[in-house]
Amino acid sequence: MLLRPEDPARLAEMVAGALADGTPLELVGGGTKRGLGRPMQAAATLDLSGLAGIQLYEPAELVMAAGAGTPLAAIEAELAANGQMLAFEPPDYGPLYGGPAGRQTIGGVFATNLAGPRRIKAGAARDHFLGTGAVSGRGEAFKAGGRVVKNVTGYDLCKLLAGSHGTLAVLHSVTFKVLPAPEKARTVLVFGLDPATAAAAMAAALGSPHEVASAAHLPPGIAARSAVDFVRGAGAAVTAVRVEGPGPSVAVRCTALRELLGAHGAVEELHSSRSARFWAEVRDVAGLLPDPATALWRLSVAPMDGHRVAAEVGRALPAELLFDWAGGLVWLAVPAEGDAGAAIVRGAVAGVGGHATLVRAPEALRAAVPPFQPQAPGVAALSARVKAGFDPRGILNPGRMAPDL
Amino acid sequence: MLMPEPDRATIARRDEIVAALRVIVPDGVIDRAEGMRVYESDGLTAYRQLPLVVVLPGTTQQVADVLRWCGRNGVKVVPRGAGTSLSGGALPLADGVLLGMARFNRVLEIDADNRCAVVQPGVTNLGISQAVAHLGFYYAPDPSSQIACTIGGNVAENSGGVHCLKYGLTTNNVLGVEMVTIDGEVVRLGGRHLDSAGYDLLGIVVGSEGLLGVVTEVTVRILPKPSTARAVLIGFPTSEAAGDCVAAIIAAGIIPGGMEMMDRLAIHAAEDFVHAGYPRDVEALLIVELDGPAAEVDHLIERVAEIARERGSVTLRVSESEAERLAFWAGRKAAFPAVGRISPDYYCMDGTIPRHRLPLVLSRMREMEAQYGLRVANVFHAGDGNLHPLILYDANRPGELERAEAFGSDILRLCVEVGGVLTGEHGVGVEKRDLMGTMFDENDLAHQQRLKCAFDPDGLLNPGKVFPTLHRCAELGRLHVSGGKLPFPDLPRF
Numbered sequence: 001m002l003l004r005p006e007d008p009a010r011l012a013e014m015v016a017g018a019l020a021d022g023t024p025l026e027l028v029g030g031g032t033k034r035g036l037g038r039p040m041q042a043a044a045t046l047d048l049s050g051l052a053g054i055q056l057y058e059p060a061e062l063v064m065a066a067g068a069g070t071p072l073a074a075i076e077a078e079l080a081a082n083g084q085m086l087a088f089e090p091p092d093y094g095p096l097y098g099g100p101a102g103r104q105t106i107g108g109v110f111a112t113n114l115a116g117p118r119r120i121k122a123g124a125a126r127d128h129f130l131g132t133g134a135v136s137g138r139g140e141a142f143k144a145g146g147r148v149v150k151n152v153t154g155y156d157l158c159k160l161l162a163g164s165h166g167t168l169a170v171l172h173s174v175t176f177k178v179l180p181a182p183e184k185a186r187t188v189l190v191f192g193l194d195p196a197t198a199a200a201a202m203a204a205a206l207g208s209p210h211e212v213a214s215a216a217h218l219p220p221g222i223a224a225r226s227a228v229d230f231v232r233g234a235g236a237a238v239t240a241v242r243v244e245g246p247g248p249s250v251a252v253r254c255t256a257l258r259e260l261l262g263a264h265g266a267v268e269e270l271h272s273s274r275s276a277r278f279w280a281e282v283r284d285v286a287g288l289l290p291d292p293a294t295a296l297w298r299l300s301v302a303p304m305d306g307h308r309v310a311a312e313v314g315r316a317l318p319a320e321l322l323f324d325w326a327g328g329l330v331w332l333a334v335p336a337e338g339d340a341g342a343a344i345v346r347g348a349v350a351g352v353g354g355h356a357t358l359v360r361a362p363e364a365l366r367a368a369v370p371p372f373q374p375q376a377p378g379v380a381a382l383s384a385r386v387k388a389g390f391d392p393r394g395i396l397n398p399g400r401m402a403p404d405l
Numbered sequence: 406m407l408m409p410e411p412d413r414a415t416i417a418r419r420d421e422i423v424a425a426l427r428v429i430v431p432d433g434v435i436d437r438a439e440g441m442r443v444y445e446s447d448g449l450t451a452y453r454q455l456p457l458v459v460v461l462p463g464t465t466q467q468v469a470d471v472l473r474w475c476g477r478n479g480v481k482v483v484p485r486g487a488g489t490s491l492s493g494g495a496l497p498l499a500d501g502v503l504l505g506m507a508r509f510n511r512v513l514e515i516d517a518d519n520r521c522a523v524v525q526p527g528v529t530n531l532g533i534s535q536a537v538a539h540l541g542f543y544y545a546p547d548p549s550s551q552i553a554c555t556i557g558g559n560v561a562e563n564s565g566g567v568h569c570l571k572y573g574l575t576t577n578n579v580l581g582v583e584m585v586t587i588d589g590e591v592v593r594l595g596g597r598h599l600d601s602a603g604y605d606l607l608g609i610v611v612g613s614e615g616l617l618g619v620v621t622e623v624t625v626r627i628l629p630k631p632s633t634a635r636a637v638l639i640g641f642p643t644s645e646a647a648g649d650c651v652a653a654i655i656a657a658g659i660i661p662g663g664m665e666m667m668d669r670l671a672i673h674a675a676e677d678f679v680h681a682g683y684p685r686d687v688e689a690l691l692i693v694e695l696d697g698p699a700a701e702v703d704h705l706i707e708r709v710a711e712i713a714r715e716r717g718s719v720t721l722r723v724s725e726s727e728a729e730r731l732a733f734w735a736g737r738k739a740a741f742p743a744v745g746r747i748s749p750d751y752y753c754m755d756g757t758i759p760r761h762r763l764p765l766v767l768s769r770m771r772e773m774e775a776q777y778g779l780r781v782a783n784v785f786h787a788g789d790g791n792l793h794p795l796i797l798y799d800a801n802r803p804g805e806l807e808r809a810e811a812f813g814s815d816i817l818r819l820c821v822e823v824g825g826v827l828t829g830e831h832g833v834g835v836e837k838r839d840l841m842g843t844m845f846d847e848n849d850l851a852h853q854q855r856l857k858c859a860f861d862p863d864g865l866l867n868p869g870k871v872f873p874t875l876h877r878c879a880e881l882g883r884l885h886v887s888g889g890k891l892p893f894p895d896l897p898r899f
């Protein structure tokens with residue numbers, strides 16, 4: 001069954017109805033990330049695309065509000081027309097799951113709390129999520145937060161809802177912080193580093209006062225797939241460091257970074273459009289790890305642990321990999337067989353602290369291997385109680401994050 | 406403000422409670438009135454209450470044992486850092502244990518390569534920056550109370566500072582915590598990595614005002630110090646012009662490191678106190694700080710100066726040395742004590758508004774000054790719309806405190822009315838508890854309280870704060886299901 005509410009009141013009625021009948025709902029915005037998480041059995045699809053439209057945009061106040069079903073593309077176009085952006089750079093995983101690009105909705109962006117390469121400087125979706133109107137699994141409408149950046153009135157429910165993958169409440173409108181787009185962006189490339197040296201080089205860049213916005217490392221085989229000529233043609237591993245800001249500042253900082261990084265290897269510089277294309281492919285991943293048959297892991301660890309974890313996994317599994325977030329975000333493409341390397345990957349992560357998400361794998365595999373990192377018992381118990389408070393009958397995306405969430 | 410009626414049975418058990426705590430923390434229990442006096446109030450000094458007993462644990466294990474004992478015995482607990490809260494968050498309860506975190510004062514690890522530091526919650530905010538300064542790093546959120554306030558208190562209040570416009574609040578700069586729940590369970594949320602694998606419980610613990618657990622360790626993000634920082638001091642003939650200038654700077658795509666505004670009364674008070682060199686003949690003063698590489702700072706200062714002139718600034722000075730920059734800030738950072746010198750008492754408010762409503766809010770505040778017969782000095786985190794009206798009053802004059810409070814409540818209601826919120830960084834505490842209903846309806850508050858129920862179902866941690874009425878968790882959990890409205894097939898549940 002398909003439910004498609006066109007306003008919040010109707011949405012609340014539908015959720016209350018599902019609650020009364022005990023009918024599990026699958027929440028769908030643009031449907032681009034349905035492959036993320038545990039497979040679910042839902043009796044009905046709650047299609048949120050009807051709750052669309054920009055409700056408020058005040059560029060000078062750095063704030064926008066929109067219906068949760070608003071296509072991200074529409075939001076980004078409106079922001080771009082005003083020289084602004086979503087600073088956390090939401091990735092587009094559509095193509096990663098074999099779907100088209102450009103289909104995701106803003107509600108899905110906040111519900112999954114994903115962020116792109118600028119995460120290390122600007123924060124994730126959660127850090128820009130100011131307010132929301134939602135309906136919990138209790139069928140009750142509620143609001144949280146507000147429209148201003150500084151707000152400590154009550155618990156920060158937006159943080160809880162960001163990254164809850166639709167398992168606590170259905171968002172119908174979201175209010176978020178927007179920021180001026182940088183006037184200029186450039187990327188300094190260093191060639192031929194191994195992952196450990198690259199991690200040290202990226203740490204040096206991020207530890208410098210040159211305000212690095214992003215740092216990534218592509219091993220040779222991955223770099224060879226880049227759509228950016230200087231990267232593709234390098235014939236070597238590529239370590240990239242992005243700098244953004246007013247023109248004169250970017251020029252000075254790039255020079256300084258070239259000097260700093262030049263000690264490690266030959267350097268090159270990408271200017272505006274090449275730089276943008278490069279970071280878009282690091283953000284969306286599908287172009288760099290293109291084999292749709294592989295299982296994909298996304299690991300978040302401390303930046304200096306990334307290469308260690310990757311090396312440990314690499315010794316046990318045939319894995320292709322790349323590093324974002326100065327080494328703290330590791331993407332691994334492994335054969336979609338057995339447990340997709342879960343024991344090895346999670347074992348390696350457990351050794352250093354962090355989490356590993358099985359972002360893409362065939363359904364049967366995602367039913368057998370928990371796609372989201374299992375939590376420590378105390379945290380899992382708290383999370384289960386939070387779920388019980390917001391969705392006591394488990395009707396919202398039931399089981400998507402964990403069997404009991 | 407009324408606190409919940411103290412429980413006589415608990416008070417009657419005081420000797421037993423003191424004895425039990427002494428077993429857990431032999432050298433850290435204070436039960437004599439003289440010794441407890443320093444804990445009777447926090448930064449909201451109008452409210453005072455001696456706790457039942459004070460305990461000062463020194464290890465996570467002791468915190469866990471204290472909480473487990475209190476949890477099992479139904480005894481309330483109020484966590485406390487340095488006691489600088491301006492909302493009464495650390496106000497003791499007559500029937501509650503005050504749990505002071507002062508002994509947790511060590512920096513545990515500095516991890517420069519991963520750009521983070523692991524500290525105990527009793528370390529001061531400034532202490533973190535000082536501990537990492539030799540490596541060229543600092544901790545960005547900088548409340549004006551930073552010499553005294555603790556990182557544990559900052560986490561509980563989600564504190565901000567003048568540099569939050571560019572670098573975010575506490576919540577954007579904390580990577581992980583270790584926390585003890587009321588049943589004595591030690592949990593770790595986050596770590597040195599980014600983002601959460603499951604629900605972002607770290608995100609709700611930050612800003613939870615000591616109601617969800619006691620934080621025993623904090624991992625913070627540290628940032629490289631900008632190579633240059635310069636401040637511009639800009640005077641305006643009206644607050645409206647200053648407000649326009651702020652909007653124009655942001656509209657030009659510039660996010661300064663800090664952007665603060667003061668009104669005439671605050672300027673004069675600050676200038677008399679610290680002689681920062683502020684102009685006295687202006688109605689509003691902006692301090693705009695630009696930081697980054699010298700090339701960027703010089704470039705942006707030019708643009709800010711140009712915008713300011715277009716918006717009718719009458720004075721403009723750019724700091725030419727680090728000493729001068731610090732002097733510009735000294736006045737602003739000392740604004741609260743400076744106002745304290747010109748009035749026997751002052752009451753600091755903390756609403757946030759959409760910035761463009763500033764002229765309206767200021768003019769309505771002037772009307773209220775007349776109505777209440779009290780003056781207001783305004784300092785304002787202008788970049789993010791966070792107002793700090795300081796209401797001047799004299800507690801020794803009968804009725805003045807009540808008038809100041811009523812005035813303050815009116816200001817906060819006004820903030821909500823124009824699209825803002827009750828508190829930008831100081832927290833709800835006891836102070837704004839009864840105003841929560843102006844911003845949230847029953848359902849909104851019930852959903853917040855369900856979180857509380859997940860962590861502390863018996864409501865033993867810091868009760869009487871944040872929520873106007875704390876419903877029983879059983880009542881909040883009850884489902885009101887009306888008959889099925891949609892023709893769903895009856896599917897087997899799994």
Ligand SMILES: Cc1cc2nc3c(=O)[nH]c(=O)nc-3n(C[C@H](O)[C@H](O)[C@H](O)COP(=O)(O)OP(=O)(O)OC[C@H]3O[C@@H](n4cnc5c(N)ncnc54)[C@H](O)[C@@H]3O)c2cc1C
Pocket residue numbers: 447448483484485486487488489490491493494495506526547548549550553554555556557558559560561562563564565566567614615616618619620621741742830831867
């Ligand atoms: C002069 C002055 C200027 C100020 N300027 C600013 C400013 O610029 N920005 C700003 O945001 N605030 C400011 N404040 C407010 C205050 O300093 C902050 O709220 C600060 O974070 C409180 O820290 P504290 O250690 O004093 O905590 P306390 O006042 O002791 O406690 C505050 C709250 O935190 C809880 N708590 C404390 N430690 C823990 C812990 N370990 N675990 C769990 N809960 C805990 C308490 O129960 C209480 O609810 C100012 C205060 C003063 C007096």
